[in-house]
Amino acid sequence: MEAKTGVYICSGCGIKDSCNVEAVAKMVEDELDVELCKVDPLVCGDECVAGIKADIEAAGLDHVVIAGCSGRYFSDRFKFGDNVLIDRVALREFVAWTSDPQADIDDIEEVIQEQAEDYLRMSAARMKYSEAPVPMDVEETSRDIMVVGAGVAGLNAALAAADAGYKVTLVEKEAELGGWSRKFKTVIPQAAPYREPQAPPHTELVKAVNDHELIKVLTSSTVTRTSGQPGQFDVTIQNGSGEEKLRIGAIVQATGWLPYDPTRLADKYGYGRLPNVITNVMMEEMAAAGRIARPSDGAAPKTVAIIHCAGSRDREFLPYCSAVCCRVAMKQALYIREQMP
Structure with a gap:
């Protein structure tokens, strides 16, 4: 659908002192494919904003160019609904505040005038090919978490997520939980004074995981397929009883390590x-x-x-x-x- 664009040029904030605002407006009307162009000494004022709303209703505008101060100012004033695209042209900052018509430069006034007009040309080109974004239909997302691997890292991850209130599916390819820790007599000390090896931590972790009401444990299971995106992962798990398909929100990969060959x-x-x-x-x-x-x-x-x-x-x-x-x-x-x- 062809854009219907309205252009509103502010002559305040020193803009009219740096360039011929009326000449800029005439260029817009003569050269650019717009529905209307208006000049106002205070575009951000209540009266002008009300006029813009009336023009949108009467002329069916779906694109509006505000040529005045930076888009960082008064952004809330220039919100006219999801179906109206807004472009801000900072004539104050890019022309009035950065150009000196009295500078000792040949044809300086002509250069400044062309600069102001070019900013409007660029804005009109942007608006001509821009369309209001269509809201994306977002499917319901899952808050469930899958942890792959039930070694010490995976067990801790599952407990941390479950303790935070998330439902967790813990997938382990072996028949028992614990990973490498099950094969160790002791582990390197993890706390001061670091003098004596410590008992492997998996025993207490496994019990805590099995006792947690928010953790579902799948042993002798492997993940065969994962598709989708964060919040909407579709996961296929293979185990002795066949396939199980889950909708998962996030995945923690804790599949461990392999010793050097x-x-x-x-x-x-x-x-x-x-x-x-x-x-x-x-x-x-x-x-x-x-x-x-x-x-x-x-x-x-x-x-x-x-x-x-x-x-x-x-x-x-x-x-x-x-x-x-x-x-x-x-x-x-x-x-x-x-x-x-």
Whole structure:
């Protein structure tokens, strides 16, 4: 639909002293495709605003250009409904306050006049191709949260969301909650004085999650498909009993980590070739089971060497520090001393 534009030029605030406002209005009427153009000494005044409203009603205006002060001023005065687009042309700031008709420059008055007229030309072009936005039909959004992964991070995330009043679906691919924490004998201390390893935190977290009325736990389950957008995620979950489809508002991805592939270190450290070369994950599982033993014969080792930075800080493997290995090595050295004082 062709725009019906009305242009209202303010001659106050020093604007008429910097340019010929009547000449600007004549240019608008002669050159630009507008329904009407009016000049007023106080466009923001009650009388002029009432006149604009009357023109909108009488002429069917759906686009209005206010040429005067900055759009930062009196924005509430120039709201004429959702179906009327408004464009503000700051003749006061961009012309009157930045131009000096008395400046010692050739043709300065002509330059200022052309500047004012160009701002109106640009505004008319904007309005010609602009349409009032159509309100978007927004479907009802979900406030439910899905947490993927039920290790320590996922358990804490689920509890935090549920304690804040949100319904939570906790999805875990394993049959039990707890993630890696279930395999650990102890964990690195998280509180002062940081001298003794701590018991893994998953036991209390799992109980709190299972007891929380706002948390639904899905074990032996995987997310097979996610589509949509925040507030409207459609999620498909596969488990032993088939598929389950959920509408979710937000997703927390807490799918954990994987240990470095030790087979890449076979040539350097003998993993895979020498049966008694193990990873710190294997050491942790042994300690959690109650006894550290040599895989080759099941006997307790007499000496143990712990290799730091195996695969880390090495240009052939990972060039960066893994950050956690040193603390794990110290913790596991304590396991060895406990078993073999």
